[in-house]
Amino acid sequence: MNTFNQLKAQGGFFLLAGPCVIEGEEMAFETGRRIKEICTRLDIPFVFKGSYRKANRSRLDSFSGIGDLKALAILNAVGRELGVPVVTDIHEPEEAVMAADFADILQIPAFLCRQTDLLTAAARTGKAINIKKGQFLAPESMRFAVDKIRSCGNDDVAVTDRGTSFGYGDLIVDFRGVPMMQKACACPVIVDCTHSLQQPNTSSGVTGGHPELIETIARAAVATGADGLFMETHPDPASAKSDGANMLRLDLLEGLLERLVAIRRTIDSFDK
Secondary structure, eight states: OOOHHHHTTTTSSSSEEEOSBOOOOHHHHHHHHHOOOOOOOOOOOEEOOBOOOOOOOOOTSSSOOHHHHHHHHHHHHHHHHOHHHHHHEEOOTTTHHHHTTOEEEEOGGGTTTTHHHHHHHHHHHOOOEEEOOHHHHHHHHHHHHHHHTTTTTTTOOOEOOEEESSSSOOOOOOOTHHHHHHHHSSSSSEEEGGHHHHSOOOOTTSSSOOGGHHHHHHHHHHHHHHSSSEEESSGGGGOOOSSGGOOOEEEHHHHHHHHHHHHHHHHHHTTT
């Protein structure tokens, strides 16, 4: 059974969560350990998330990472200690093999979801692949990205909705996309509850966000039957080196997940 099917088979919803970017060893382990404690208690399958490098930044002086191999080693070490899979983004085809040595799941950023060479290079590693839906794509169109993965003999794939461009500086989530992608792509569908609240393209060159609405997006995702949730969280988002404006404060995660588990259990009871 592949990675995503194993996560899905455990029931409820699974969670991909962690900091936007690996800033250092101490923060990564602190965040990962706390999420694992919460998910173990609530019986939520957990994947630790951390980008080893941020290639998509508005400004040249934005933080991009501590060094690829250093960050990947930390990511891998967190996964080994916690006994959970880890996921990270890749940006160029030649990064696929490098990242695959450290990560269990390779993630394709939304802006790159149509890049055939990137998708097929990721697929050929044999790792699980999470493709984020482009902000410019209809949900059903993601089946073509998934087909590129499967064409390489890799069926371990999921897709993630992270909102759709709305004007120049906002995103909206169309929750019809959850069942539409489940049907069109025939794979698990994840909803990104934090990036969906970004306000990109601000005049300052620093992305804004609405973290106070994370629970709203997450509740709707669970209610519409999403297989998984994606959340970026940090002990102190105000001091985070990337995406602090739309990350969930780590101390708010436990209460949020408790409420989401209760919602899913209630909905599942109606289907029995």
